[in-house]
Amino acid sequence: MKIVNYLLLIVFVALLIYASSGLPNRGDVDATMHREKSPAGSPGASSYYIRNAYKDANTPNMVTVILADYRGYDTLGEETVILTAGLICYLILRKKRTRS
């Protein structure tokens, strides 16, 4: 059984390495995700963010603007996930106090 596990692991690693060979190079201007327009021809969101992040939010850090403003719903969801994890730890790990 252990051999099957290792074989599966090796196959998976080989698959990932093969898949990573198809990724574009770092900073490749012609890669699809770095183009100004998507393959369908519509203007991409990333170029809008890069151009307008400072003007919109008066904040030099583009990542913060995207995380907390443009993608605010996502961060709210992340925080809710953390709160849920804490509440579940509270519910599972706290010992019930027996009434004597």
Place this chain on the structure above:
Amino acid sequence: MLKYKNNPIILLVSRVVSPFIMLFALYVIFHGHYSPGGGFQGGTLLAAALLLMRLAAGSEIAQLQFKRILGTPLGSIGVLIYFGTGFAALLSGGEFLNYRFLPLAGFTAAELRSLGILMVEIGVGLAVMAILVAIYDDLLEGYPHD
């Protein structure tokens, strides 16, 4: 179990180091507009400072610093700060989480967005800190010599 509780060197070093970690955490939270950082990272550093005191002095003495019962309520308050920031914008005529509509007078739209991001980061930092400490306390619940 190791008697780390009675080690004065570890206690002294932790007492000296812990406030500086907290200061750096506040720097990370409030400087998230200008440098890498933000609520999640700063909240984790705050939790690290609190957990350092819990590890060095023992959970019972560290209750003086941050009570065990405070964990879950403070986490909820953090989420409520985030949600309330978005909801205030919703109430004053905009969309949910559209900080331009925050009910504060005398700011331009870009400054209002900057302020909204700051409030949101504070909420995230508070929630992350409280929840991490609460999970640690929950894991230690029931051990006689923690």
